[in-house]
Amino acid sequence: MSRQEQPVDVVLVGLGWTNAIMGIELAQEGLNVLALERGExxxxxxxxxxxxxADELTYGVRYKLMAKPAKSTITVRHSLVETALPYRHLGSFLPGDGVGGAGTHWNGHTWRPMPEELHLRSYVEDTFGKNIIPKDMTIQDYGVSYEELEPHFDFFDKVLGVSGKAGNINGKIQEGGNPFEGPRSSEYPLPPLKRTLNDTMFSDAAKAQGLHPFPLPSSNASEAYTNPYGMQLGPCNFCGFCERYGCINYSKASPQTSILGALKQHKNFAYRTGCEVIKVNLSDDKKTATGVTYIDGNGEEVFQPAKLVVVGTFAYNNVRLLLLSGIGQPYDPVSNTGTVGRNYAYQMMGGATLFFKDKVFNPFIGAGSNATTVDDFAINQIDFAKEGFIGGSYLLAAQTNGQPIHSLPLPPGTPSWGAGWKKAAKDYYGHSMSISSHGSNMSYRDCYLSLDPNYKDDHGLPLLRLTFDWKENDLRMTQFMKHKVTALAKGLNPDFLKVSFKDIGTHYDVRPYQTTHNVGGAIMGTDPKTSVLNRYQQSWDVHNVFVLGSSSFPQNLQYNPTMLVGALAYWSAKAIKEQYLKHPGPLVQA
Amino acid sequence: MKRNLIMMLLPLALFATTAAQAFDKATIEKGEYLSRAGDCIACHSIPNGAPFAGGLAIDSPFGKIYSTNITPSKTAGIGNYTLAQFDAALRHGKRADGSNLYPAMPYPDYAILTADDVKALYAYFMEGVAAVDQQAPTTALSFPFNQRWGISFWNWMFANDKAYQPQPSKSDNFNRGAYLVQGLGHCGSCHTPRGIAFQEKSYDESDASFLSGGKVGIWQAPSLRGGDKGALANWSKAEIIDYLANGRNNTTAVAGEMTSVITHSMSYLTQEDLAAIADYLKSLPGDGKALAMTAAATKKTSDELNSAKVGINSGARLYLDNCSACHFTEGQGAARVFPKLDGNALVNDEDPSGLIHVVLAGARLPSTKGAPEALAMPAFGWRLNDDEVAQLLTFVRHAWNNQAAAVTAEEVAKVRQTIPQSVMNATRP
Incomplete structure (x- = not known):
């Protein structure tokens, strides 16, 4: 029998970006809000x-701030016929842990999605016809539009104190910004970060090819800033310890620097750490949740009653919690029934490294979002029918850090150890820059999440199993980007050029780091047969359960997800405040 | 100022008939607000203890003085006090049993409170505060300071006794500010130098010593005189308000004893009252304590630091490796986030102890309603030894426009002894 805690109005599962947002929005309403965080x-x-x-070995290589696979991880396989194996050493993606979650160790790239990406299936069908969509591609519309989310993008921009240059304010194209972005209602709250040499070179090369370079929107602050909650950021000093690290300098927007200090002032908000939620408890008719069950720091099982449950853990962990709780029907790719676990997607990356004997880049002057980008090859700029794929990428020249262990690129052909390696390291440290592509990944019938039949976590509960591989559509997209990146790189006349893009036929490899942008599995949509959540991220099946995070994305954006994740959390908070609290029940009739 | 017995007895007679009445909500709320202005809670509570239950040990030159239980408990607190007895204690340091309070209680400052405000405070302490029946520890000073009757002479010599008289020639803001600063705010108890008998040298702006700077333990209580060439001459009114409300402004951030004052008192005041305080401080004629600031001096040090041509073991090098990430080579910090070190009052204080404390133990801003982020500087005591801190601070105290004496390793060692190792190690990798 579990110990039982005092009931609360709202229990938040996880305390990263999404539930920091939900927490403050609902605490401001006067509700009694409790957050349960698995980590410290x-x-x-x-x-x-x-x-x-500034300890690369501890934090950058041994991942001290990340989730520990020895405690809980996921299993991975490429196809339905394989037996999945556990992801025992973090590589491809780095799930966060503790208060702030992955929001503490991100780089701060803060992109809005393109309006077209939020209704991607309709956009593709209306523009190019149904027939260009491959049979097994399961892309969908989100059920919420860019216009509906714009006020929330705008507010979240201000919460984060994004440094950047707008390209489209209320439909009017702005010089120096991204001319292809959706209309913004206001300029970025802070001016762009200062530029480094790689920015200038990339910018010149892009302009020479008729492209439209602009500073990457950054949640590393260019100036001292106070946000709408009164929370503050200091100016970024380009120390180069952003991704994989917490910011030493109050310069990177995170739940800590942007929300939590203000949230903790609310007497009706509390949080408990070391509390891992293992189940959302349901009423007998399974129509409502009665609270959650968690294991506390002493290993004791606790029942926490609540009127409203908001699941806001790392993307795929949301899906696992729904599966463990019996909320919604698990997805089965063979019969194509069920929804929970459906439409997992990832991110398609590629890049080139340019070596210049006579140029000094001082890469230790870096910031997570110190980059210049072009969006000329974005989803709304490419003729999918002509190019033979659906998707897009932004290209960027970033100088994020000069850390010696994992940021020491060397020219092609350099020995990987010994005197030859040492000489090359000495000769080329600080003499290279990169141009990368960061692209979309579509969703497919056989890329999904389910409970693993073989492996269990430290509580004896099944691990989540990921079934995923790269598909030809997305590999064709990245090959298209390879040509664009190579052309830009060659325009800069490097002494050596190393190009690394996935070829057709490449299989997904969990070892090298790619991105932590895992999406889908508990997707939002307009039809309960093909989505887990309605357009307000409310469970179709259990109306007092809301699920926040990139698990809601029906396929992945070409961009980094944080801005959309945050804006959707505000969108859901608004629906809860204005509609749900007055009339608890489904906000959309199935 | 001599005690006027007739003035003292008059309010007693007036109050005698009203002591038993119940108070309306507005009066109790007004009293609560005034108790914030008076920062009663800071001394009359222990950290994480019941509000106003007393028991905090206040170090005085004469020994430890324990604050009393001022909850309405009839056994342990002031629940049996009449309004007149409350007034006598608050404004004249006289307990209900007739004995004297130690002037650690700032009754010489509170003496100027109006009868209305005393009544509101009484209403709050009788009906707005939860009674706690726990006795606070008894103060037991050694002879002769345990002879409380002796304080009568001190009172006769030094204490005020009259309610504030508004100055008709001054603005309402000036008068409100003066009332708050001299009275409930009891700013002078730290910021006015003390005389030979540990009395505040002055209680209002009629004397140039008023708020011209004092000392609280190792911490500087800087001059608050805001007129031309005064210590606060370079602070705008808005910056004074921001500092009092939030413990931070465009140039500086709070550290030391004032942190508690902002946390428990000033951050609760209305913008209007803070503006009145700012107006009043700006009206105090300057005392020449403003540092002369030139752009050239700032540039000289930042050029040196930016050149990176600094000795491997120099103070400048220590600054680059430990401080410049936030305070930058220009020493300007960042508005409201990182204090500006160029011309900073704490940096330039004659006694470097407070500055040494900040470096060794770090410092954290209060989380206020207006500025909820409890921005913190980490401790460097685990990382820098006494010699290094001395070198670093000697550099900082000469850098940019700063002009203060060198710091010795002995001075650092002395402060280090007062800081628990756990505090210095809190951010150790």
Missing amino acids: DRDTVPDFAYPKM
């Missing part, structure tokens, strides 16, 4: 304090 408590001081973050 974290704050800038003491946890990210200078100078301990």
Whole structure:
């Protein structure tokens, strides 16, 4: 029999970006809100304090801030006929842990989706015809439009204190910004970060080819900033310890620097750390949740009653919690029935490294979002019928860090150890820049999440199983980007050029880092037969359960997900405040 | 100022008939607000203890003085006090049993409170505060300071006794500010120098010593005089308000004892009252304590640091490796986030102890309603030894426009002894 805690109005599962947002929005309404966080408590001081973050081995290589696979992980396989194996060493993606979640160790790339990406299936069908969509591609519309989300994008921009240059304000194209972006209602809250040499070179090369370079929208602050909650950021000093690290300097927007200090002032908000939720408890008719069950720091099982449950853990962990709780019907790719686990997608990346004997880039002057980009090959710019794929990428020249272990690119043919390696390291450290592509990934019938039949976590509960591989459509997309990136790189006349894009036939490899942008599995949509959540991220099946995060994306954007994740959390919070609290029940009739 | 017995007895007679009445909500709320302005909770509670239950040990030159239980408990607190007895304690340091309070209680400052405000405070302490029946520890100073009757002479010599008289020639804001600063705010108890008998040298702006700077333990209580060439001459009114409300402004951030004052008192005041305080401080004629600032001096040090041509073991090098990430080579910090070190009052204080404390133990801003982020500087005590801190601070105290004496390793060692190792190690990798 579990211990039982005092009931609350709202229980938040996880305390990263989404539930920091939901927490403050509902605490402001006067509701009694409790957050349960699996990991430890974290704050800038003491946890990210200078100078301990500047330890690449501890944080950048051994991932001290990330989830520990020895405790819980996922299993991975390429196809339905394989037996999945556990992801025992973090590589391809880095799920967060502790208060702030992955929001503490991100780079701060803060892109809005393109309006077309939110109704992708309709856009493709209306523009190019149904027939260009491959049979097994299961892309969908989100059920919510860019216009509906714009106020939330705008507010989240201001919460984060994004540094950037708008390209489209209320339909009017702005010089120096992204001319292909959806209309914004206001300029970015802060001006762009200062530029480094790689930015300038990339910018010149892009302009020479008639492209439209602009500064990457950054949640590393260019100036001191106070957000609408009164929370503050200091100017980024380009220390180069962003991704995989907490910011030493209060310069990177995170739940800690943007929301939590203000949230903790609400007496009706509380949070408990070291509490891992293992189940959302349901009423006998399974129509409503009665609370959640968690294991506390002493290993004791606890029932926490609540009127409203908001699941806001790392993307795929949301899906696992729904499956463990029996919310919704598990997806089966063979019969093509069920929804929970459906439409997992990832991110298609590629890149080139350019070596210049006579140029000094000082890569230790870096910031997670220190980059210049072009969006000329974005989803709304490509003729899918002509090019033979659906998708797009933004291209970027970023200088994020000069860390010696994992940021020491060397020219092609360099020995990987010994005197030859040492000489090349000495000769080429600081003499290279990169141009990368960051692209979309579509969803497919056989790319999905389910409970693993063989492997269990430390509580004896089944691990989540990922079935995923690259598909020809997305590999064709990245090959298209390879030509564009190579042309830009060659325009800069490097002494050596190393190009790395996935070829047709490449299989998914969990070892090298790609991105932590895992999406889907608990997707939002307009039809309960093909989505887990309605357009407000409310469970179709259990109306007092909302699920937040990139698990809601029916396929992946070409962009980094945080802005859409945050805006959707505000969108759901608004629906809860304005509609659900007055009339608890399904906000959309199935 | 001599005690006027007749003035003292008059309010007693007036109050005698009203002590038992119940108070309306507005009066109790007004009293709560005034108790914030007076920062009663800071001394009359222990950290994480019941509000106003007393028991906090206040270090004085004469020994530890324990604050009393001022909850309405009839056994342990002031639940049996009449309004007149409350007034006598608050404004004249006289307990209900007739004995004297130690002037650690700032009754010489509170003496100027109006009868209305005393009544509101009484209403709050009788009906707005939860009674706690726990006795606070008894203060037991050694002879002769345990002879409380002796304080009568001190009172006769030094204490005020009259309610504030508004100055008709001054603005309402000036008068409101003066009332709050001199009275409930009891700013002078730290910021006005003390005389030979540990009395505040002055209680209002009629004397140039008023708010011209004092000392609280190792911490500087800087001059608050805001007129031309005064210590606060370079602070705008808005910056004074921001500092009091939030513990931070465009140039500086709070550290030391003032942190508690902002946390428990100033951050609760209305913008109007803070503006009145700012107006009043700006009206105090300057005392020449403003540092002369030139852009050339700022540039000289930042050029040196930016050149990176600094000695491997120099103070400048220590600054680059430990401080410049936030305070930058220009020493300007960033508005409301990282304090500006160029011309900073704490950096330039004659006694470097407070500055040393900040470096060794770090510092954290309060989370206020207006500025919820408890921005913190990490401790460097685990990382820098006494010699290094001395070198670093000697550099900082000469850098940019700063002009203060060198710091010795002995001075650092002395402060280090007062800081628990766990505090210095809190951010150690």
